[in-house]
Amino acid sequence: xxxxxxxxxxxxxxxxxxxxxxxxxxxxxxxxxxxxxxxxxxxxxxxxxxxxxxxxxxxxxxxxxxxxxxxxxxxxxxxxxxxxxxxxxxxxxxxxxxxxxxxxxxxxxxxxxxxxxxxxxxxxxxxxxxxxxxxxxxxxxxxxxxxxxxxxxxxxxxxxxxxxxxxxxxxxxxxxxxxxxxxxxxxxxxxxxxxxxxxxxxxxxxxxxxxxxxxxxxxxxxxxxxxxxxxxxxxxxxxxxx
Amino acid sequence: xxxxxxxxxxxxxxxxxxxxxxxxxxxxxxxxxxxxxxxxxxxxxxxxxxxxxxxxxxxxxxxxxxxxxxxxxxxxxxxxxxxxxxxxxxxxxxxxxxxxxxxxxxxxxxxxxxxxxxxxxxxxxxxxxxxxxxxxxxxxxxxxxxxxxxxxxxxxxxxxxxxxxxxxxxxxxxxxxxxxxxxxxxxxxxxxxxxxxxxxxxxxxxxxxxxxxxxxxxxxxxxxxxxxxxxxxxxxxxxxxxxxx
Numbered sequence: 488x489x490x491x492x493x494x495x496x497x498x499x500x501x502x503x504x505x506x507x508x509x510x511x512x513x514x515x516x517x518x519x520x521x522x523x524x525x526x527x528x529x530x531x532x533x534x535x536x537x538x539x540x541x542x543x544x545x546x547x548x549x550x551x552x553x554x555x556x557x558x559x560x561x562x563x564x565x566x567x568x569x570x571x572x573x574x575x576x577x578x579x580x581x582x583x584x585x586x587x588x589x590x591x592x593x594x595x596x597x598x599x600x601x602x603x604x605x606x607x608x609x610x611x612x613x614x615x616x617x618x619x620x621x622x623x624x625x626x627x628x629x630x631x632x633x634x635x636x637x638x639x640x641x642x643x644x645x646x647x648x649x650x651x652x653x654x655x656x657x658x659x660x661x662x663x664x665x666x667x668x669x670x671x672x673x674x675x676x677x678x679x680x681x682x683x684x685x686x687x688x689x690x691x692x693x694x695x696x697x698x699x700x701x702x703x704x705x706x707x708x709x710x711x712x713x714x715x716x717x718x719x720x721x722x723x724x725x726x727x728x729x
Numbered sequence: 730x731x732x733x734x735x736x737x738x739x740x741x742x743x744x745x746x747x748x749x750x751x752x753x754x755x756x757x758x759x760x761x762x763x764x765x766x767x768x769x770x771x772x773x774x775x776x777x778x779x780x781x782x783x784x785x786x787x788x789x790x791x792x793x794x795x796x797x798x799x800x801x802x803x804x805x806x807x808x809x810x811x812x813x814x815x816x817x818x819x820x821x822x823x824x825x826x827x828x829x830x831x832x833x834x835x836x837x838x839x840x841x842x843x844x845x846x847x848x849x850x851x852x853x854x855x856x857x858x859x860x861x862x863x864x865x866x867x868x869x870x871x872x873x874x875x876x877x878x879x880x881x882x883x884x885x886x887x888x889x890x891x892x893x894x895x896x897x898x899x900x901x902x903x904x905x906x907x908x909x910x911x912x913x914x915x916x917x918x919x920x921x922x923x924x925x926x927x928x929x930x931x932x933x934x935x936x937x938x939x940x941x942x943x944x945x946x947x948x949x950x951x952x953x954x955x956x957x958x959x960x961x962x963x964x965x966x967x968x969x970x971x972x973x974x
Binding site: 552554555556557558559561564637641642649655658659661672677 | 757758819820821824825828831899900906907914921925927931943944949952
């Protein structure tokens with residue numbers, strides 16, 4: 488417990504350093520999550536709406552989640568050299584698969600009878616998507632975004648080994664910051680991940696239609712991409728962290 | 730002067746002045762350099778990486794199976810176990826390895842404890858979901874045939890849960906292959922040290938690409954192997970697929 492209190496002391500006494508590294512960390516994470524979302528979400532939603540190409544989505548996601556982040560950073564050093572973009576690419580590869588599958592499944596899992604009813608009422612494809620499928624798909628869509636964001640924030644610590652900066656700089660530099668620094672920075676990263684998750688949960692609540700708000704979005708352990716998506720294609724969801 | 734000097738520890742120092750032209754020009758990937766260091770550097774690292782992974786997934790599976798069986802019988806256990814596994818899963822691996830060092834030292838045990846902790850979420854949840862998915866009628870049929878609880882579990886419930894369990898094993902295995910590279914911060918085993926060494930030296934491209942590429946290849950092959958295993962373990966699903974064709 489002594490280590491723990493000293494880690495808290497470290498957090499208290501190194502605010503300037505922590506905030507500076509946090510800014511780098513969040514810049515990196517935001518870029519990665521943003522790019523991953525831009526690539527994965529429209530594609531996943533569109534293919535889900537078409538209810539086609541699930542085979543492609545499953546395989547892209549399976550291959551993507553199998554790629555080790557540190558290995559990608561290493562290969563990236565051969566291609567892109569050291570720095571921000573190298574790490575960003577590895578983080579995009581980390582976050583995009585789970586966003587893609589969740590976006591696909593979010594739309595695809597909408598009750599076919601509801602879709603039939605909407606079509607029967609004369610809705611066009613776009614209206615169906617915008618007014619029926621999207622609102623019903625929000626929880627799963629956000630589950631993907633939130634899980635991807637958690638992974639990215641935790642894994643962005645690896646940026647430190649490739650000159651990408653961020654809070655990993657403290658974690659890999661036990662020589663300067665000692666054990667309490669490593670532990671303190673790890674706790675700080677955990678708190679950041681939790682905070683980001685809470686913010687996204689709040690956004691999710693805002694975007695969920697009132698009638699569907701009965702179930703509160705839970706902690707990452709309580710909402711389960713593995714179990715939510717398993718029915719579609721065993722284990723295509725959930726990814727690997729860090 | 731040899732093409733490259735291999736230190737006893739396996740360190741490979743490329744000698745740019747005397748190596749072949751690919752190495753001298755630091756091309757993206759020098760196949761010749763890679764094959765000439767396969768035996769002394771890459772093969773042993775790959776084997777160590779596989780051993781680290783198999784041990785972690787094996788232990789993780791035994792623990793998760795026990796926890797999932799407990800939660801299957803006692804519903805209230807699911808939340809606390811899922812919650813704990815969920816939070817273990819989001820600790821940055823880079824930090825977890827180092828946080829364990831004061832307790833278990835710079836040992837393989839440290840690496841394995843961290844790696845096992847990252848398998849628990851996927852395995853626990855998938856085993857539990859797989860068991861819950863078994864239709865009630867099937868369970869009733871088993872009981873009507875005079876099967877006891879243990880027999881039902883071993884001969885009906887677990888076999889039917891195989892696809893979901895294999896899905897969990899795939900996630901756990903690729904996770905461990907990935908994170909075992911990060912274990913290089915505490916132990917000199919597996920492909921991770923090669924990656925870190927390449928980064929420290931910071932210039933020889935083939936070394937980056939070879940070490941990273943092997944980790945990627947290992948993750949993809951392990952994933953494919955588990956898909957194959959799942960296919961072999963569920964002959965009824967194959968029969969159904971054939972019938973529907």
